[in-house]
Amino acid sequence: MGKELLKIENLHIRVEENEIIQGLDLTVREGEVHAVMGPNGSGKSTLAYTLMGRPGYEITKGSVCFDGQDIREMEPEERAQAGLFLSFQYPIAIPGVTVGHFLMTALAALSEKGNGRYKEIRKTFRKDIKKYMEGLKIDPAFAQRYLNDGFSGGEKKRMEILQLLTLQPKLAIMDETDSGLDIDALKVVSQGVSEYLVQNPKASALVITHYQRILNHLKPHFVHILSKGKIISSGGPELAIKLENEGYRAFGIEDREPGPQPEGGIHGTT
Amino acid sequence: MAPHKEQIEIGRGYKEKYGFHVEEKSVFKSKRGLDHGVIDQISDHKNEPDWMREFRHKALDIFLAKPMPTWGGDLTHMNFDEIYYYLKPAEHKGDTWEDVPEEIKRTFDKLGIPESEQKFLAGSGAQYESESVYHKLKDEWESRGVIFSDTDSALREHEDILKKYFATIVPPNDNKFAALNSAVWSGGSFLYVPPGVKVDLPLQAYFRINAKNVGQFERTLLICDEGAQAHYVEGCTAPSYSTDSLHAAVVEVVVKQGGRFRYTTIQNWSSNVYNLVTKRAQAFKDSTMEWVDANLGSKLTMKYPSIYLMEPGARGDILSVACAGKNQHQDAGGKVVHVAPHTSSHILSKSVSQNGGRSSYRGLVKVYPKCKDVKVNVCCDALIMDKDSRSDTYPYMEIDEKNVNIGHEATVSKIGDEQLFYLRSRGLSEEQANSMIVSGFIEPIVKELPMEYAVEMNRLIQLQMEGSVG
Numbered sequence: 001m002g003k004e005l006l007k008i009e010n011l012h013i014r015v016e017e018n019e020i021i022q023g024l025d026l027t028v029r030e031g032e033v034h035a036v037m038g039p040n041g042s043g044k045s046t047l048a049y050t051l052m053g054r055p056g057y058e059i060t061k062g063s064v065c066f067d068g069q070d071i072r073e074m075e076p077e078e079r080a081q082a083g084l085f086l087s088f089q090y091p092i093a094i095p096g097v098t099v100g101h102f103l104m105t106a107l108a109a110l111s112e113k114g115n116g117r118y119k120e121i122r123k124t125f126r127k128d129i130k131k132y133m134e135g136l137k138i139d140p141a142f143a144q145r146y147l148n149d150g151f152s153g154g155e156k157k158r159m160e161i162l163q164l165l166t167l168q169p170k171l172a173i174m175d176e177t178d179s180g181l182d183i184d185a186l187k188v189v190s191q192g193v194s195e196y197l198v199q200n201p202k203a204s205a206l207v208i209t210h211y212q213r214i215l216n217h218l219k220p221h222f223v224h225i226l227s228k229g230k231i232i233s234s235g236g237p238e239l240a241i242k243l244e245n246e247g248y249r250a251f252g253i254e255d256r257e258p259g260p261q262p263e264g265g266i267h268g269t270t
Numbered sequence: 271m272a273p274h275k276e277q278i279e280i281g282r283g284y285k286e287k288y289g290f291h292v293e294e295k296s297v298f299k300s301k302r303g304l305d306h307g308v309i310d311q312i313s314d315h316k317n318e319p320d321w322m323r324e325f326r327h328k329a330l331d332i333f334l335a336k337p338m339p340t341w342g343g344d345l346t347h348m349n350f351d352e353i354y355y356y357l358k359p360a361e362h363k364g365d366t367w368e369d370v371p372e373e374i375k376r377t378f379d380k381l382g383i384p385e386s387e388q389k390f391l392a393g394s395g396a397q398y399e400s401e402s403v404y405h406k407l408k409d410e411w412e413s414r415g416v417i418f419s420d421t422d423s424a425l426r427e428h429e430d431i432l433k434k435y436f437a438t439i440v441p442p443n444d445n446k447f448a449a450l451n452s453a454v455w456s457g458g459s460f461l462y463v464p465p466g467v468k469v470d471l472p473l474q475a476y477f478r479i480n481a482k483n484v485g486q487f488e489r490t491l492l493i494c495d496e497g498a499q500a501h502y503v504e505g506c507t508a509p510s511y512s513t514d515s516l517h518a519a520v521v522e523v524v525v526k527q528g529g530r531f532r533y534t535t536i537q538n539w540s541s542n543v544y545n546l547v548t549k550r551a552q553a554f555k556d557s558t559m560e561w562v563d564a565n566l567g568s569k570l571t572m573k574y575p576s577i578y579l580m581e582p583g584a585r586g587d588i589l590s591v592a593c594a595g596k597n598q599h600q601d602a603g604g605k606v607v608h609v610a611p612h613t614s615s616h617i618l619s620k621s622v623s624q625n626g627g628r629s630s631y632r633g634l635v636k637v638y639p640k641c642k643d644v645k646v647n648v649c650c651d652a653l654i655m656d657k658d659s660r661s662d663t664y665p666y667m668e669i670d671e672k673n674v675n676i677g678h679e680a681t682v683s684k685i686g687d688e689q690l691f692y693l694r695s696r697g698l699s700e701e702q703a704n705s706m707i708v709s710g711f712i713e714p715i716v717k718e719l720p721m722e723y724a725v726e727m728n729r730l731i732q733l734q735m736e737g738s739v740g
């Protein structure tokens with residue numbers, strides 16, 4: 001068993017007077033892929049934002065340790081520095097700032113703090129980025145486009161994976177990376193995440209999703225079902241299969257938005 | 271009312287990079303305040319023709335008669351009696367940097383002026399207090415008939431051509447500060463580009479105030495003859511003092527048929543300077559005039575570069591960037607006046623308010639009767655960085671012709687928590703994230719600048735963002 005990378009104990013999170021996460025425990029070890037599944041509004045993004053340190057997301061109780069450090073008081077940039085990464089459910093546009101400039105600035109900021117890992121990444125950045133873009137089927141011209149500005153949903157998600165591959169974090173939190181992607185795009189994006197995991201055998205991923213279809217590609221070791229701010233069930237991949245076959249109702253959860261029928265089951269061809 | 275010392279800093283780095291001062295030395299300094307005696311002293315020192323002396327005296331009367339403007343910024347603390355109107359720093363202007371007095375040269379060295387000249391300029395001028403201390407045009411351009419000098423020298427050496435245009439575009443009675451400048455003007459640039467000559471590198475003039483309570487009143491006249499092209503760039507800085515200084519320039523530009531002229535300003539005065547400037551251009555048949563006006567410094571700027579589109583086919587562009595920080599008010603914008611049919615203009619204004627700063631867009635679009643087929647497009651975007659900061663828009667339209675096509679767009683956005691968090695989650699500090707968002711916001715204008723100035727602009731923005739995050 002790998003070392004504990006993320007350890008969350010009895011976590012309570014308050015956002016604008018509402019307690020959204022109400023006592024959550026989760027341990028992710030090095031090299032593990034965990035899926036957190038839950039219907040809309042169950043608190044998935046709240047958990048993701050809080051782990052990344054978003055201002056306004058207040059931990060009222062409980063502890064969060066990452067790589068042996070209590071991260072509760074750390075700024076978002078310090079968490080990035082420590083090796084946390086969040087792939088946003090809704091990536092934000094930064095008009096006027098090119099993708100290339102943004103990535104170089106991020107790497108410069110991270111390596112300035114004296115972290116040798118980022119210095120290494122920076123050395124081969126120009127070469128690597130080309131390779132990553134090719135793998136993600138991103139037109140090289142995108143390096144000169146303004147970050148997420150006017151990008152389609154799929155392009156934004158691929159841009160998140162490009163950042164993941166560039167920054168090579170220790171833990172990747174993927175917030176609904178699969179939403180809004182067609183089958184081909186999902187495959188490309190999943191391959192990107194897999195590539196990152198293969199390149200970094202100790203790295204872990206927390207794959208947050210409403211549907212299981214991304215899990216066909218990113219075989220999770222553990223699956224957790226989140227409902228109303230609590231993990232109500234944890235287990236192996238079989239949980240996702242149960243969820244696929246029987247729906248959230250099988251877990252006693254009201255899913256207001258069943259959404260489109262997922263393409264290709266967990267027993268599917270991939 | 272002297273503001274606190276800490277309040278007058280724009281960014282943490284301004285003071286050491288630009289806000290430094292050296293010991294004041296002058297060969298002549300007029301008394302504080304302004305009267306007809308001071309005008310005579312200035313005229314005597316310059317040994318100028320009588321018509322100019324008379325012009326000054328008349329202008330002073332206009333200045334004294336005109337009331338202080340009550341629109342725009344707060345001028346109630348502007349005390350005209352505190353100001354020294356003429357300060358002559360050296361006996362002679364230098365033709366080489368070696369001829370420039372040592373302290374003055376050191377100042378310009380520190381500001382990187384001789385270095386820029388070497389690297390990417392067709393010509394370079396430097397004004398210190400009231401007088402030009404250096405002016406140089408590369409031989410290549412001189413031999414092609416280009417004239418680039420300070421305005422006092424032009425009055426001596428090219429009186430005919432200067433007299434033909436001087437004060438015809440901005441007459442002294444245009445406004446109180448144009449009248450003031452007309453009365454006490456000193457220095458500034460004179461440029462004449464002969465027909466068909468295309469000056470492909472920028473011509474730069476740098477304006478520096480060093481002493482306390484000094485007024486700088488440069489007078490600039492730029493003439494781009496038929497089919498000619500040029501790009502003039504002005505920069506400026508001053509020491510950070512707790513007492514106020516005044517900068518009131520007049521800039522007149524003429525772009526003749528088929529000419530193409532661009533005027534770029536990177537205004538970076540320390541935040542104790544009142545910057546009250548009148549800039550106006552006339553664009554004739556099929557010519558193009560562009561103002562790129564960046565206002566980063568000063569206590570109060572009131573400046574609205576304007577373009578009169580005089581004949582069919584003329585085109586005017588105004589790109590304005592304003593950044594207002596603590597205790598700063600940027601009242602900027604632009605005016606386009608369509609005097610002829612088949613003319614077009616475009617105003618793009620981007621303002622950033624932070625740290626309690628205030629920026630206002632003030633613009634005028636005027637179309638005279640019978641000016642058919644006129645196209646105007648105005649777009650102003652404001653970015654507000656925090657709840658203490660403010661942005662206003664005052665777009666005026668006077669359209670006296672039906673057959674016109676006018677677009678107007680205005681957006682105000684607050685810096686997004688989401689944008690900040692997104693960038694910080696990738697490792698940027700709050701300060702870096704802020705400055706990245708701001709650089710991106712003004713990028714559509716910065717990308718128009720030659721590379722060297724774009725780099726400079728981004729650096730200045732960064733400097734201004736420093737210290738803005740508490």
Ligand SMILES: Nc1ncnc2c1ncn2[C@@H]1O[C@H](COP(=O)(O)OP(=O)(O)O)[C@@H](O)[C@H]1O
Pocket residue numbers: 015016018020038039040041042043044045046047
């Ligand atoms: N900024 C916020 N302010 C107030 N309530 C919020 C905020 N963000 C999320 N919530 C609420 O928290 C709950 C969980 O939301 P979220 O974490 O986005 O769920 P999910 O990602 O699982 O769809 C929802 O009831 C939502 O309305």
Ligand SMILES: [Mg+2]
Pocket residue numbers: 044045046089175176
């Ligand atoms: Mg969500």
